[in-house]
Amino acid sequence: MYVAPTPAELKRLDAYWRAANFLSVGQIFLWDNPLLKRRLTLEDVKPMLLGHWGTTPGQNFIYAHLNRVIKSFDLDMIYVCGPGHGGPAVVANTYLEGTYSEVYPHIGRDEAGLRRLFRQFSFPGGIPSHASPECPGSIHEGGELGYSLSHAFGAAFDNPALFVACVIGDGEAETGPLATAWHSNKFLDPVTDGAVLPILHLNGYKIASPAVLARIPAEELTQFLTGCGWMPIFVSGHEPGPMHAQMAAAMDQAVLEIHRIQRQARKYGQAARPRWPMIVLNSPKGWTGPRTVDGQPMEGNFRSHQVPLHPADHPGHLALLEDWLHSYRPGELFDAEGRLEPELATLAPVGRRRMGANPHANGGLLLRDLHLPDIASYAAEVPAPGSPGISDTRVLGPFLRDVMRLNAEARNFRVFGPDETESNGLTAVFDATNRQWDAETAPGDHWLAPQGRVMEMLSEHQCQGWLEGYLLTGRHGLFNSYEAFIHIVDSMFNQHAKWLKVSAQVPWRRKVASLNYLLASHVWRQDHNGFTHQDPGFIDHVVNKKAEIVRVYLPPDANCLLSVMDHCLRSRHDVNVVVAGKHPAPQWLTMPAAMAHCAAGIGVWHWAGNEVGNEVGTESTTAAGPDVILACCGDVPTLETLAAVSILREALPEWTVRVVNVVDLMKLQPHDAHPHGLSDAEYDALFTRDTPVIFAFHGYPSLIHRLTYRRANHVHLHVRGYKEEGTITTPFDMTVLNELDRFHLVMETVKRVMAAGGPARAQGEAGAALTRRLEAKLIEHHRYIREYGRDLPEIRDWRWRLSA
Numbered sequence: 001m002y003v004a005p006t007p008a009e010l011k012r013l014d015a016y017w018r019a020a021n022f023l024s025v026g027q028i029f030l031w032d033n034p035l036l037k038r039r040l041t042l043e044d045v046k047p048m049l050l051g052h053w054g055t056t057p058g059q060n061f062i063y064a065h066l067n068r069v070i071k072s073f074d075l076d077m078i079y080v081c082g083p084g085h086g087g088p089a090v091v092a093n094t095y096l097e098g099t100y101s102e103v104y105p106h107i108g109r110d111e112a113g114l115r116r117l118f119r120q121f122s123f124p125g126g127i128p129s130h131a132s133p134e135c136p137g138s139i140h141e142g143g144e145l146g147y148s149l150s151h152a153f154g155a156a157f158d159n160p161a162l163f164v165a166c167v168i169g170d171g172e173a174e175t176g177p178l179a180t181a182w183h184s185n186k187f188l189d190p191v192t193d194g195a196v197l198p199i200l201h202l203n204g205y206k207i208a209s210p211a212v213l214a215r216i217p218a219e220e221l222t223q224f225l226t227g228c229g230w231m232p233i234f235v236s237g238h239e240p241g242p243m244h245a246q247m248a249a250a251m252d253q254a255v256l257e258i259h260r261i262q263r264q265a266r267k268y269g270q271a272a273r274p275r276w277p278m279i280v281l282n283s284p285k286g287w288t289g290p291r292t293v294d295g296q297p298m299e300g301n302f303r304s305h306q307v308p309l310h311p312a313d314h315p316g317h318l319a320l321l322e323d324w325l326h327s328y329r330p331g332e333l334f335d336a337e338g339r340l341e342p343e344l345a346t347l348a349p350v351g352r353r354r355m356g357a358n359p360h361a362n363g364g365l366l367l368r369d370l371h372l373p374d375i376a377s378y379a380a381e382v383p384a385p386g387s388p389g390i391s392d393t394r395v396l397g398p399f400l401r402d403v404m405r406l407n408a409e410a411r412n413f414r415v416f417g418p419d420e421t422e423s424n425g426l427t428a429v430f431d432a433t434n435r436q437w438d439a440e441t442a443p444g445d446h447w448l449a450p451q452g453r454v455m456e457m458l459s460e461h462q463c464q465g466w467l468e469g470y471l472l473t474g475r476h477g478l479f480n481s482y483e484a485f486i487h488i489v490d491s492m493f494n495q496h497a498k499w500l501k502v503s504a505q506v507p508w509r510r511k512v513a514s515l516n517y518l519l520a521s522h523v524w525r526q527d528h529n530g531f532t533h534q535d536p537g538f539i540d541h542v543v544n545k546k547a548e549i550v551r552v553y554l555p556p557d558a559n560c561l562l563s564v565m566d567h568c569l570r571s572r573h574d575v576n577v578v579v580a581g582k583h584p585a586p587q588w589l590t591m592p593a594a595m596a597h598c599a600a601g602i603g604v605w606h607w608a609g610n611e612v613g614n615e616v617g618t619e620s621t622t623a624a625g626p627d628v629i630l631a632c633c634g635d636v637p638t639l640e641t642l643a644a645v646s647i648l649r650e651a652l653p654e655w656t657v658r659v660v661n662v663v664d665l666m667k668l669q670p671h672d673a674h675p676h677g678l679s680d681a682e683y684d685a686l687f688t689r690d691t692p693v694i695f696a697f698h699g700y701p702s703l704i705h706r707l708t709y710r711r712a713n714h715v716h717l718h719v720r721g722y723k724e725e726g727t728i729t730t731p732f733d734m735t736v737l738n739e740l741d742r743f744h745l746v747m748e749t750v751k752r753v754m755a756a757g758g759p760a761r762a763q764g765e766a767g768a769a770l771t772r773r774l775e776a777k778l779i780e781h782h783r784y785i786r787e788y789g790r791d792l793p794e795i796r797d798w799r800w801r802l803s804a
Helices: 007-029 056-073 087-096 099-103 111-120 148-156 176-187 218-227 240-268 316-326 392-406 427-431 460-472 484-503 538-542 558-570 591-600 635-651 680-687 701-708 731-737 742-756 759-788
Strands: 076-081 162-169 195-202 230-236 276-282 413-417 454-456 476-482 515-520 550-553 575-579 602-604 628-633 657-662 693-697 717-720
Touching: 007 056, 007 087, 007 111, 007 240, 007 316, 056 076, 056 087, 056 162, 056 195, 056 240, 056 276, 076 087, 076 148, 087 099, 148 162, 148 176, 148 195, 148 460, 176 460, 195 240, 218 230, 218 276, 230 240, 240 276, 392 413, 392 427, 392 515, 392 558, 413 460, 454 460, 460 476, 460 484, 460 515, 476 484, 484 515, 484 538, 484 575, 515 558, 538 550, 538 575, 538 701, 550 558, 558 575, 558 591, 591 602, 602 680, 628 635, 628 680, 628 742, 635 657, 635 693, 635 742, 635 759, 693 701, 693 742, 701 717, 717 742, 731 742, 731 759, 742 759
Parallel strands: 076 162, 162 195, 195 276, 230 276, 413 454, 413 476, 476 515, 515 575, 550 575, 628 657, 628 693, 693 717
Antiparallel strands: 602 657
16 A cells, blocks of 8 residues: 655655755865865865756756655666756766766765765866766756657667656757657557656746746646646645655656556556656746845746856855855765765665666667578579669568567567658568557558557657667667658757767767668659758768768668668667668669678779779779779669760770779778778779769769868869759659769760870760760750650660670
8 A cells, every 4th residue: 555755754855855956056166175064265166167057956856756766666767857957966866876986986975076076067077067978877968958758758668667757848848859759658558668757847947038838827738738648747836845745746646657557558458548647847946046146036037047156256156155055954964974874875776776877778788689680581683783673672671570570579679760661662561560559540540559669750850769769778770761851850860979979988888779770762762752852961961970970871772771781780889871762773783792892881893894804803904094983872873873884885985984882981081080981092992093083972962072082083083963953853854953864974974084185085086976965865855854754765764784
């Protein structure tokens, strides 16, 4: 039978809260004198004050009460800190529970440790003011607002015993991602998933403006949250005593209701979607801080958001700071050596039940390798280069289907995407699973079930946030999306890449599975959608991040896509971006050849060029090197390049052509710039130091120049790619509009070879005649598509037929 906490227990809980508040204020302000054993002086205060107080006391209050219910109900719980700059609270609480000193032994649980704890906060060489990767128990930094609740749900998926307490700031609640995340409860299965307990923290203000949800009537807020499918439990007030009693009752009610929901579903079956509980905590911003400063309100006001006092600039503030710190009565909380009083220390959970020590918050500890099938079993048959294919992603689909099947028992792999799994050619996964869906269904729906493995919501933010939470707690996944609209999560990608970069430098953090993007429905096959669906620039955005984190792959065909995806699902602590087509396309390499090519990341396709000694699998023996190099990266650029090669080899057979295909984009960078990069000698062996290079690229041409500007042959590199031209048109016309088509590639080749001189210049008239013929062909193409609405027969029916 449930028994409410006694007044004595609540009094101890209040003391624990005071201890966390004291440590939080100390982190923001103090350089020395951590236990106030003497009068405070300016020398005890940090020379530069950085940090955020306003959200901190409310989070300390929540954390203390979560500790109580963890112990009372033996909960397996992690804490997601949504409000920005909540670092003082999570650092203070993980220090009080002992986890912090375990991972950082030099910050001991004594006076010297307190001094180091305070000095490191928001200080050069120390730790940030967020719940950063350096903080144990954190999977969410909160530096950018909006993602806490989607991260919390991602953590809860496939973790049936886990409770995820997610604190949401009222400012954060105004962001689009968070506003959408309330609907994640329609995707949570009470049988196989854990529980998410949102705690909406209303403290009235953002940095300077009022927060919307804190300034609407309680009835309206109740209607909003109830309309989103939640059962809100309200805690509101200012005086600590009554607030502790309210919060304890609210926490107990929420936990008991969650247990009731789970027990009902797991024992008797799920009858209807449950209405999960949540807590709304309405407390003053800057609670327990100075009421007024310099005649202006501080507690309960936006002025408490950051650093409320500045003793160096305002002499009267030093006394206010000293009074503030003494108001927590530290002598009752810590002994003379600086250790937390034993009676209070027992309030924290122990071992892995501490939220700072929970292994789910250090997901690499729980990570297990995926069981992956042999990709050779899914290979596209390629009897000869250029064989027709059903589409690259449709070849990948059965492989992902069987990844689902092989890991069904472990329940550690999911596919995420904004309602585009079918559209992107991955329909085969539905042979093995359904879309997870806990809302109502209607006749005619298909592949919907409470326990599906495909997560779809028409919000890229939610898909990415769910996946990040899933990965950071030790599982694997894939995010598939239309290429143009993956930009919606540019900033989320930024934050995750930064988390990976920093956490890789934290010794006690373990590597997690990579964040894998599959971008289909790409720029070159948006003929029916038009200009709005055309943008390959996510690649440019990705390569800005640290080289040890980011990888970009553009497989030219289905077998290369299988090889790349097999690698990505095995990788750790990377962000892998894979761009692939979903339309029928030529297939170039057998599976053994594709695996070798992808392992190298870049290589000469000897069978496509005509250098001397050009048998398949051999190196060129042409001493002088080729007259021209045609390079390509991406499926459509590869197709157009090989079509251009076929024209050149038939019209100008005496010209020596080398074909280089790039799968791993980062191979183009020097090795000292990216771990996948080629050395200068390796790069020069492929591209020479002085041969014209015509490079057909999937994305914006400037990116290739950016990656290769340090190379010796950069002056001879001429890149064709997307240049913001597009409309409702034919597939081939998309390449023509951007001058990436075979005809423009050939004309560019003729121009550059003739300008370079050499033996090939002797065929100048033949080259000029070829250019005139292709210019006429472009005019014919323009007329034909406008009359018949599709590409010329010679384009539609083109096949690679040149012998090696």
